[in-house]
Amino acid sequence: MQHHKRPPASILFIFGGSGDLNYRKLTPALYNLFLDEWMPEQFAIVGIGRTEYTSENYRAHLQEGISKFSRRKAEANGHYKEFFEHVNYLQLDAGDIESYQRIAEYVQTKEQEWGTHPNVIFYLAVAPQLVPSIAQELGTLNLCKDKSTTRIVIEKPFGHDLASAHELNDLLTGLFAEEQIFRIDHYLGKETVQNILALRFANALFEPVWNRHYIDHIQITAAESVGLEGRGGYYEHSGALRDMVQNHILQLMCMVAMEAPVSFDANEIRNKKVDVLNAIRPIKKEDVHESAVRGQYGDGWMKGKQVTGYRQEKGVDPLSNTETYAAVKFYVDNWRWQGVPFYVRTGKLMHQKSTHITIQFKDAPTFAFPSEAAESWRSNRLTISIQPEMDIRIRFQAKRPGQTMTLDPVNMTFNYEGSDDHTPEAYETLLLDVMEGDATLFMRADQVEAAWKVIMPILETWEHRSPQDFPNYVPDSWGPEDADALIARDGHSWINLPPTR
Ligand SMILES: NC(=O)C1=CN([C@@H]2O[C@H](COP(=O)(O)OP(=O)(O)OC[C@H]3O[C@@H](n4cnc5c(N)ncnc54)[C@H](OP(=O)(O)O)[C@@H]3O)[C@@H](O)[C@H]2O)C=CC1
Ligand SMILES: O=C1O[C@H](COP(=O)(O)O)[C@@H](O)[C@H](O)[C@H]1O
Numbered sequence: 001m002q003h004h005k006r007p008p009a010s011i012l013f014i015f016g017g018s019g020d021l022n023y024r025k026l027t028p029a030l031y032n033l034f035l036d037e038w039m040p041e042q043f044a045i046v047g048i049g050r051t052e053y054t055s056e057n058y059r060a061h062l063q064e065g066i067s068k069f070s071r072r073k074a075e076a077n078g079h080y081k082e083f084f085e086h087v088n089y090l091q092l093d094a095g096d097i098e099s100y101q102r103i104a105e106y107v108q109t110k111e112q113e114w115g116t117h118p119n120v121i122f123y124l125a126v127a128p129q130l131v132p133s134i135a136q137e138l139g140t141l142n143l144c145k146d147k148s149t150t151r152i153v154i155e156k157p158f159g160h161d162l163a164s165a166h167e168l169n170d171l172l173t174g175l176f177a178e179e180q181i182f183r184i185d186h187y188l189g190k191e192t193v194q195n196i197l198a199l200r201f202a203n204a205l206f207e208p209v210w211n212r213h214y215i216d217h218i219q220i221t222a223a224e225s226v227g228l229e230g231r232g233g234y235y236e237h238s239g240a241l242r243d244m245v246q247n248h249i250l251q252l253m254c255m256v257a258m259e260a261p262v263s264f265d266a267n268e269i270r271n272k273k274v275d276v277l278n279a280i281r282p283i284k285k286e287d288v289h290e291s292a293v294r295g296q297y298g299d300g301w302m303k304g305k306q307v308t309g310y311r312q313e314k315g316v317d318p319l320s321n322t323e324t325y326a327a328v329k330f331y332v333d334n335w336r337w338q339g340v341p342f343y344v345r346t347g348k349l350m351h352q353k354s355t356h357i358t359i360q361f362k363d364a365p366t367f368a369f370p371s372e373a374a375e376s377w378r379s380n381r382l383t384i385s386i387q388p389e390m391d392i393r394i395r396f397q398a399k400r401p402g403q404t405m406t407l408d409p410v411n412m413t414f415n416y417e418g419s420d421d422h423t424p425e426a427y428e429t430l431l432l433d434v435m436e437g438d439a440t441l442f443m444r445a446d447q448v449e450a451a452w453k454v455i456m457p458i459l460e461t462w463e464h465r466s467p468q469d470f471p472n473y474v475p476d477s478w479g480p481e482d483a484d485a486l487i488a489r490d491g492h493s494w495i496n497l498p499p500t501r
Contacts, residue, residue, distance in 0.1 A: 017047020
């Protein structure tokens with residue numbers, strides 16, 4: 001039974017319809033939206049690529065992707081046929097200017113068939129070098145002049161550095177209005193990431209202590225246990241800082257550090273986030289070695305399986321200077337956060353997949369208990385686990401039952417109810433938002449550029465430093481020793497979360 005308002009009639013053109021992202025993420029997400037009755041009453045999905053497919057072959061290919069990657073894959077259901085009636089394939093070379101007319105014709109046909117002017121969404125799931133020319137051609141189509149119904153979705157990476165991101169923004173904003181441009185950062189679509197806003201701004205409990213007076217430091221970890229997964233060609237020109245810190249991690253940091261929005265209007269939220277990025281203290285190039293650590297994994301063993309080193313991966317230079325691990329210490333120079341370090345880290349082939357944020361509170365001002373009562377009284381800690389655990393834990397001291405005053409740290413945990421099967425995937429949320437025209441969870445032009453600005457000094461320093469010590473960490477570890485030293489210099493250590501399940 002449907003209890004919600006569906007988006008208006010929509011056509012989604014997916015450039016890269018024959019590619020990996022569509023196969024693994026986009027179509028499974030659209031299918032789940034369809035099962036949950038979130039797809040519009042009238043919709044069409046058109047995959048675009050050069051590969052030759054009949055409609056049947058194309059649908060069979062995507063059905064295989066759903067059965068492998070949809071959160072609903074275990075469900076026996078009879079809805080494939082209904083769903084795939086809405087799915088078609090347009091064999092088209094994006095470099096062929098004439099072929100764009102076929103897109104306009106397709107829209108006209110649907111308009112007549114449905115008796116309404118639909119949303120027209122262009123999802124660019126293609127390599128970044130194709131984005132400018134496709135955007136250019138789409139921008140000249142008459143139908144893109146309709147700002148309220150035509151949208152363009154740009155996948156990451158958004159630029160390679162500040163200059164190229166700026167150039168891309170210039171091109172896009174010259175062709176489309178800002179409200180038509182949806183720059184994806186899929187972390188913003190994750191349920192647990194959105195919950196950071198709920199935790200902070202729907203409760204009065206945390207705000208009084210959410211500042212430099214009570215918080216000692218903050219840690220953000222996005223550790224991956226996977227390696228390159230066949231994406232060596234891309235990753236070799238990216239590295240951990242571009243791939244994870246510039247976008248996902250800085251966005252998490254914004255959500256933790258931003259001021260309270262006065263409304264949930266897309267621009268209000270994005271204004272508050274960009275304020276954080278603009279307040280991050282610039283790291284001088286000569287200080288990069290004190291604030292940032294990079295790593296690259298060598299060969300070794302991962303959970304009992306032998307794995308090759310990064311430099312032996314397909315598409316990677318045997319003397320590669322690309323980092324597969326990055327840790328950075330940031331400061332946010334504003335009244336709320338002055339003096340509070342934000343330690344962030346990410347890496348491939350780490351010991352455990354774990355994305356979490358830890359707010360470490362300051363010690364109680366004085367300890368009235370006998371000194372033997374507790375091993376350590378630095379206990380108050382709030383942990384927001386993004387994945388694979390999806391919970392919020394508050395750690396505090398409690399008395400151990402018995403005749404002596406002995407204190408132990410205990411956790412109070414909120415766990416998302418139910419199994420992962422019921423939690424929408426990030427791409428489901430984001431695709432639905434695009435159909436609804438809600439850009440809150442998407443990156444605005446100035447946000448992307450502000451984030452690049454933050455990491456440019458580190459990128460430029462690392463690019464010019466020879467990787468003499470690479471590889472410097474083994475698979476199945478927590479990264480290079482220098483990263484431990486980075487945080488130990490301030491008297492702290494990285495917090496690795498034991499799984500709760
Ligand atoms: N895969 C993933 O998990 C993720 C991907 N991304 C981003 O998504 C984008 C796509 O990645 P991915 O799907 O992995 O890449 P793939 O290489 O798998 O797909 C590329 C797609 O581009 C199409 N294409 C290439 N040239 C042309 C052309 N001249 N005309 C029309 N279509 C063309 C290809 O179709 P054909 O060969 O049939 O022409 C194919 O469908 C990239 O920007 C990537 O960084 C972001 C996050 C995760
Ligand atoms: O954007 C990217 O994200 C993935 C990690 O995403 P997650 O949802 O699995 O946490 C990362 O593996 C990839 O290298 C990067 O491009």
